[in-house]
Amino acid sequence: MRLQLDLFLLLVLVVSRVVCTPLKKSEDRKKLLLVSFDGFRWDYDQDVDTPNLDQLAVDGVKAKYITPPMLTMTSPSHFTTITGRWVEDHEVVHNMMFNTTTNLKVPHKESMKRSEWWDNGVLPLWITAQNQGLKTASFFFPGGGVSYRGQAVNRTRLAEVGHPDDNVTEWRQNVDTVVSWFSKEEFDLVTLYFGEPDNVGHAKGPDHPDRKKIIAQIDYIIGYLRDAINNHNLMDSLNVIITSDHGMTTIKKRPQVDEIILNKYLNLIKLASFEILDYGGFGILTPRPGKEQEVYDALSKAPNLTVYKKHEMPESFHLGRSERLPPIVVMADLGFNLNSRFIVYVNKGDHGFHNGEMDMKMIFRAFGPSFKKNFVSEPFDSVHIYPLMCELLQIQPEPHNGSLEVTRDLLWSGGESHRTGLPAALLLWVLVWLSSVV
Numbered sequence: 465m466r467l468q469l470d471l472f473l474l475l476v477l478v479v480s481r482v483v484c485t486p487l488k489k490s491e492d493r494k495k496l497l498l499v500s501f502d503g504f505r506w507d508y509d510q511d512v513d514t515p516n517l518d519q520l521a522v523d524g525v526k527a528k529y530i531t532p533p534m535l536t537m538t539s540p541s542h543f544t545t546i547t548g549r550w551v552e553d554h555e556v557v558h559n560m561m562f563n564t565t566t567n568l569k570v571p572h573k574e575s576m577k578r579s580e581w582w583d584n585g586v587l588p589l590w591i592t593a594q595n596q597g598l599k600t601a602s603f604f605f606p607g608g609g610v611s612y613r614g615q616a617v618n619r620t621r622l623a624e625v626g627h628p629d630d631n632v633t634e635w636r637q638n639v640d641t642v643v644s645w646f647s648k649e650e651f652d653l654v655t656l657y658f659g660e661p662d663n664v665g666h667a668k669g670p671d672h673p674d675r676k677k678i679i680a681q682i683d684y685i686i687g688y689l690r691d692a693i694n695n696h697n698l699m700d701s702l703n704v705i706i707t708s709d710h711g712m713t714t715i716k717k718r719p720q721v722d723e724i725i726l727n728k729y730l731n732l733i734k735l736a737s738f739e740i741l742d743y744g745g746f747g748i749l750t751p752r753p754g755k756e757q758e759v760y761d762a763l764s765k766a767p768n769l770t771v772y773k774k775h776e777m778p779e780s781f782h783l784g785r786s787e788r789l790p791p792i793v794v795m796a797d798l799g800f801n802l803n804s805r806f807i808v809y810v811n812k813g814d815h816g817f818h819n820g821e822m823d824m825k826m827i828f829r830a831f832g833p834s835f836k837k838n839f840v841s842e843p844f845d846s847v848h849i850y851p852l853m854c855e856l857l858q859i860q861p862e863p864h865n866g867s868l869e870v871t872r873d874l875l876w877s878g879g880e881s882h883r884t885g886l887p888a889a890l891l892l893w894v895l896v897w898l899s900s901v902v
């Protein structure tokens with residue numbers, strides 16, 4: 465009896481330590497690298513020899529494909545990934561910063577530096593992680609180069625206008641830099657962006673041999689990244705997610721099709737006070753006062769596009785509640801380009817089309833200590849990457865539109881934070897049993 469009482473007290477001590485001591489999260493926390501290859505369509509690896517991407521699928525997880533948010537464009541989609549919010553909530557509604565009242569239009573690269581375009585009340589992951597004690601960096605990643613509520617990302621690299629996107633020597637240097645941030649400077653989260661294969665996809669089209677070449681180069685740099693992770697002994701402490709922002713489709717041109725020239729259907733100068741139309745398959749315009757119905761009716765007659773009044777867009781677009789989007793939104797059918805007055809458009813490939821089109825879907829791969837191996841996931845929406853990243857970093861997410869339930873499958877069952885669950889339950893059971901004996 466005496467022995468049982470001693471054992472009982474000992475068990476009380478042990479159980480209370482296991483149950484009451486909060487998990488020392490910082491010891492278990494893994495680091496996270498998020499890599500984005502702009503415009504990497506989901507099937508780009510299927511007609512090119514990609515040994516490193518293939519090995520990733522064996523050593524980690526692969527989604528069949530993932531779906532970008534509606535508005536399949538670089539800045540809006542990247543910001544959904546890093547905030548877990550739909551475009552109507554984060555309000556980065558175009559690659560170009562614009563103002564419909566002043567008619568201001570700021571080009572894409574330049575808008576990367578404008579906090580007033582990005583900082584609309586929704587906090588991206590870098591800032592949330594920093595506010596919870598983590599160290600973060602952004603390397604060329606859209607949205608990483610500005611301040612949110614006055615707070616900047618701990619370390620930022622911004623690509624200058626005209627920066628070459630396909631230089632493999634620079635790619636290696638960038639990977640070396642980022643990996644050393646993890647190994648030598650204890651960064652917890654780094655986002656790394658590559659401008660390819662988007663550029664080649666636009667310039668040559670997704671079916672051109674040069675697109676296959678750039679995919680082979682991307683495959684090489686993924687192998688280089690894995691070697692760097694090994695050489696810096698980060699295999700057990702670093703999780704890596706590799707994804708993109710949208711796909712790419714071939715633009716249909718004359719004489720194959722009748723290209724869209726919007727001015728044939730409405731007098732743009734007379735009816736619209738603001739427009740961004742010559743930008744692939746997605747167009748926006750502000751009708752002059754009292755002209756909204758006239759603009760809508762005129763565009764409804766144009767073939768190969770769908771015109772929406774902003775507030776009447778389908779709920780599933782998650783765009784209609786945006787305050788920033790102008791009242792009229794035009795979406796061309798897959799492969800059609802929106803021209804306002806003349807055909808000056810030289811791109812052979814583009815995006816910006818409906819996110820339900822398979823050509824707009826993109827890749828998702830992940831590997832590292834927290835991910836399953838040789839696991840193929842069903843497709844999911846990119847908005848769900850955010851809660852997954854918060855789980856991996858063990859931080860409290862901001863309000864978001866994603867769900868961890870969608871991506872939890874990718875992780876080893878139970879996950880890090882439940883490690884003490886089973887022993888604690890077992891000890892409690894013994895304790896209850898003993899107390900009945902004593």
Ligand SMILES: [Zn+2]
Pocket residue numbers: 503538662663666815
């Ligand atoms: Zn693009």
